[in-house]
Every structure is written in C-alpha cells, then in structure tokens.
Amino acid sequence: MIFKPAFFGSSPDLPDIPPFPASVPGNIQLDFITAHPAFAGDLNVGLEHRKMLALEPYTWFYTTTLDCAPEPGEKLWFVTEGIDYLWSLELDGETFYTHEGMFSRVELCLTDLLGDRLHPGASFAVKIHPHPMLYTAAEGRPRHRSQAAGCVKPPVAYEWDWHPRVIPSGIWDETYFETRTDAHIFDAEARYVLADDLSRADVTFSVKAAVPAEVVFRDPDGEVVFEGRSTPDMPTLRLTVADPVLWQCRGMGDPALYTYEVATSGDRKTGTVGFRRIRLVMNEGAWWEPAGFPKSRSNPPAQIELNGTKVFAKGSNYVNQEIFTGTLTREEYEGSIRAAAECNMNIFRCWGGSGVQMEDFYDLCDRWGIMLWVEFPLACNCYPDSGHYLRILEQEAAAIIRKIRRHPSLVLWCGGNELFNSWSGMTEQSLALRLLNKLTYELSPEIPFNMTSPLSGMKHGGYTFIDRESGLDPYALFGQSHATAYTEFGVPGIPSADCIRGIIPAEELFPPKPGPDSAWEAHHAFNAWGSDAWLCFPTLARFGDVSTLDAMCETSAWLQRTGYKAIFEAARRQKPYCSMAINWCWCEPWKCAVNNSLIAYPDFKKDAYYAVADSLRDVLGAAEIPKFSWSAGETMTLVPWLFNDTKKEVRGRVTIHVTFGGGFVVLGAADLEAKPLCNAKGGALSFRIPDDAAHRQRFTVTAVLETDGGEKIFNSYELVIENKEV
Secondary structure (H helix, E strand, O other): OOEEEOOEEEOOOOOOOOEEEEEEOOOHHHHHHHHHOOOOOOOOOOOHHHHHHHOOOOOOEEEEEEOOOOOOOOEEEEEEEOEEEEEEEEEEEEEEEEOOOOOOEEEEEHHHHHHHHHOOOOOOEEEOOOOOOOOOOHHHOOOOOOOOOOOOOOHHHOOOOOOOOOOOOOOOOEEEEEEEEEOOOEEEEEEEOOOOOOOEEEEEEEEEEEEEEEEEEEEEOOOEEEEEOOOOOOOOEEEEOOOEEEOOOOOOEEOOOOOEEEEOOEEEEEEEEOOEEEEEOOOOOOOOOOOOOOOOOOOOOOOEEEOEEEOOOEEEEEOOOOOHHOOHHHHHHHHHHHHHOOOOEEEEEEEEEHHOOOOHHHHHHHHHEEEEEEEEOOOOOOOOOHHHHHHHHHHHHHHHHHHHHHEEEEEEEEOOOOOOOOOOOOOOHHHHHHHHHHHHHHHHOOOOOEEEEEEEEEOOOOOOOOOOOOOOOOOHHHHHHOEEEEEEEOOOOOHHHHHHHHHHHHHHOOOOOOOOOOHHOOOOOOOOOOOOOOOOHHHHHOOOOOOHHHHHHHHHHHHHHHHHHHHHHHHHHHOOOOOEEEEEEOOOOOOOOOOOEEEEEEOEEOOHHHHHHHOOOOOEEEEOOOOOOEEOOOOOEEEEEEEEEEOOOOOEEEEEEEEOOEEEEEEEEEEEEEEEOEEOOOOOOEEOOOOOOOOOOOOEEEEEEHHHHHHHHEEEEEEOOOOOOO
C-alpha cells in the first residue's frame, strides 16, 4: 500500500519562519514563496524573479510524521523517483542516508535500515542541501552557468538567454512511503530484438520479484498473444511475436503499443511495448574524405531510419516547460505534445541543458508518435574528469537510460549540447563523454549515440532574422546553406502586446530600453545573446512599424513567422542530403518578453506556430524564394516545389501567384509528381515588382497545390518592399 503523507517545509536559515505546506512532487522554493507572498510576487512580472537569488544558499527540510504502521509480514519502504539535488534523510533528527543526484530512483527499506528506531509518530525529514556551486559570490566569481559544471544538475537553472536565474530544488518527482510484502514486484521490463526483415520480434521479459508472477502480453487490439509465469529461479520469460505491429512516428503510421500485465498474489504492474527498429544512417550524398593522406572519417550519419524507412525529422527543441519542474502535470505535458503533433512535427530534441522529464512526458510521446532525441544533462560547459563527478554522472546516467530506454519514442541518445565548441572545450577524449558512450552501449545498444550536437556536417544557428555574420535574411541565408541536419535555428518574436503588458511595469512599457534594472532586459529583450538580442529593434524598425507597442509586437510576430517558414521549407528542399529540421525552440518556462519559442509561457501559441504547422504539412506545394526584401522594378524568380513526406506517390499542380493590395497575378503552374518520401521541383517563374511599389509595402506569394484527388492546399509567404533610396 502506498502512503503519501503531508509534508511541511522549513529552513534553518529562516529561523523566525514557521513550517509551511510543501507540495510533493513540487519544488521547495516555490512552496516557500507561495506560503509567503510578501517575499516575492509573480516571478513572471518585472524583476520579481531576482528575489530568488537570496534563497540559493539556504538549506531546506521537508518534514512529516510517520503514521503508516506495517502489518505483520510487511515492511515499510521509502521510494522516490527524484529529489533535487544533494539530499539526506533524517529520523528524529539523525541522518541515516545521503544522496547526490536528482534523476536516480531510490528505494530504501526503512524497516531493515532503522529497525526499532522506526515507530509510529517518528519525525521523518528530507534535508535538501544548498546547490552545489564551483564558484560563489563570496569568492568574487560572478553567477554563471559554469557553476553547474561540477554536478549532474541541469545548467539551465543557472540562467540562460531565455531562462532566469532561479535554481529550484526539492522533491520534484513522485515520492512516497510504501508497505510491501514478499509479493512485491520490483521491476518488469520487456527487451526485444527484431528480425532483419521485421517479421518477428524475439522478446525477453524480465520480472524482479521474490514470488511467482503471472505475465499477460496483449497486442494493440487487446488480444492476448502470450501468457506465462515467472519464478524467482526463472525470472526471465522468452516469447516470439510473429508479424509484430510496428510503432511508427507521426506521419509514418500509427504509434502502435502492445501492453502487458504482471501480477503476483499481492502486487500488479502494467506497461507498454512499442516494436520498432532505429538506425542512424549516412545521409544521401554526405560521404566525403580528403583527397590525400592522412584520411579521416566523413561527416557522421544524421539520417533517422525507422523500421527501414528514412524519415525526415521535422520538429523542435523541447526545453523545460516550467522553472519549477516538479509542478508539471500529465495534462500540461499532453497539451504540449499534442500541439507538436498538430504542428505536423515528428520529433523533439530534448535539449541537454534542461535535464530529464517526468515519466508522463515519455509515455505521452509514445502515444502521440513524437520521436525523442534525448540528451544527458550537459550543456555548454567543460565537464571535469574528476573521480567524484564521474561517479555521480555514471549513477545518474545509468538511471536515466534505464528509465527511458523502454520507450519506443526514444530514437537517439546524445551526450549533451554544444560540448565540442570553444566555449565548452570538450573533445571525444573527455572522460564524461567516453563514459556516456560506454553506458548507452551497455544498457541501450539498440539506440544510436552522438557525443554532442552539433557534429560535423550539422548546423546550429542562425538565431536572428538578419544573420549577424552575413547580414542575410532567412530566405537568402538558408537558401544557400548545405547541412546534413539543422538541429538548432531560430527567429525571435514577441508573444503579444497583452503578454508584454502583463510582465513589464507600466512606467517602462514603451519604448523598450535596456539597462541593468530594466524589466525588458531582465525578460531577455536585450543583452540575452549579445546586446540587441532578442528584441532586435533595428531589424523591426527597418522592415515595419514600431511606433507603438502594438505595432512593434505585430512587426515582431510577422518577422518570426516569416523567418521560420523560410527556414523549415529551405531545409525540406535540401532533402535527402538534409535529414532534419529542428528549430530553437519549442516552449519556455517563464514569460520572456522576446524569445525564439513557438509556444510562449505557459501555453500561448505564437503566430509562428501556425506558420510552421503550415510549412510542415506532409504534402505541400511550396515556392522557393531567394530573399525576403525586394525593390520597386526588380524582377523576382520563383520555383515551384511539391513536398512529399508520405509513403505514397503524390501528383498535383502547383500554381504560384503574387498578391499586391487587392489584386493578384498568376505567374504560372507546374504539374509535378513526387515519389514516396521525395520532393519534386518545377521550372522557374518570374515576376517584375511594380515600379510604384511603396517602401515597406508588404506583399504575398502563394503556392496552391491541387492534387489529383481534387484537394487544394494553400501556402503563403509575406514579403516586403525595401526601396533603398528612401
């Protein structure tokens, strides 16, 4: 039987503050400010989040009274899926267990550990130690994400260009007391090997229990395909599933899931299995090598092959949805994952800086057919080769692998984000990455592993509408780019004027200004990634109206949706050499004034979300456009395309027209035939911009696909006139 007692929070660093209610799962800092609103208000507003800095060095306690007395033949256990980060357990004020790491499942038999000291009414406490830091303000070192380099804690909490410095801790995942008999099932897991032709799955089902267990395995329709019995002497069952129904990602078929039930005389567990084969194979045309010796390897493979089919990965970088990750619910996870499927995406890159999610996230990705590229909690730091760090990393990484490997949505392990860059300084010889490679091979060999992202041939960036280095807009920049995979790229956008009014104090609402005490800067409009990011006001002023808050927000939304449409479609045109288009980023954990996200906190879909959904439709007529801004009298050349990400051949006519004001001009049409999972390209069409086109006048190019079946699919692009003499 599971017991979830009420916990109360307290801190010895706040001696005059009485205990306050604590949520489990949750985060202790949030519990504190919820109970004491005078300390800090809404962290999304103004500079309120900065008040959390004072809590960083505090020690915290979760306390409760043990009143769950085991019956004869039972023992009392303490179970947690995750406590953040350095913590210990106390009984009646005496420490009996200490742990470092927030992703390890811990199961402790309190009856065996504590014996007669365990009694009804005993005071039980979870002690949360201060955040591990390599550098402290007392040492004169600035607060920086490098403070996370010596621990296996997500570095995002130490501040990023879209995340405030708010470092949560506490009981962030399911934690409870449980009375267990000898009939308890500790674990049940199905591992399998698919035949080369995918016609058979040889399944090894392992049960960890001290008594016999009955196992029932059912197909996606609920029909029983296997029944068996495990025993302590023979805990492994073997079965063969002929012609298994395969798990497919969104767009490739149904995410079929088999189910199982394991039952003993006193316990029962259920789960799912998705049969699929994942390979990371070489992109078409990506092989290269030096002409002479010494010869080195080519660009590494970046093409996902799912069940023998090469899938173009269309998706986004999933970061944390909440600062306080322990508060996320299944419903909130599902809202985000469903939105990705409805955006015609099939993959999330789970960015390493954000760490690992609760179990519901992975289960829902299984059910919605969203593939997962999962990174370990390393990002943009040089992680040490020290013995202590590597011991904790091995413990935590092994726990992460065992937790996630059973999910069919998992398609790629990755050591972490941007670790081979100059600001990180790691290489393939770094012991942390060698360790992660070893662990994934030993514990999850069927899933590919990359040491970091990006690797040679892949690209991160750009992140602004006008690229800082080249000065090019997204149409021009990505139209001439060539990459095996685009695993980060972004365009910043303001969510809405109403959102801004809710987070920026009225006295500094408009015009936006930078400064150390500016709410605009604190919410990442300025100096988040260079002085102008992410607002990029000169770019907004160059192309649109910025005379009022509402006008500025509309201009920002226009450029974001336009830029994302340009990049996603440019990547699709580069298929099959290119195999991935994964934007930065999907969501955010806090109300940013400006960010590259498609979903603004908590769940607001920006205009760019809908533009991306249009551009990622599995079948789409598109126009290849060489640039964003045009001049009066200039001739533009457009090329019609037919995109096909389905397993069926698609035929249709793509018509291109241009709209100025109330009228439009049909440029021409192309009858195209796209083979399964392939694109088709038509001939060039030209159009001369009217001589009287006004400066900053917007105009629209539309591609209309009419399929052989009579369906019409519209795809529009918003461009601008920029007359240089004005």
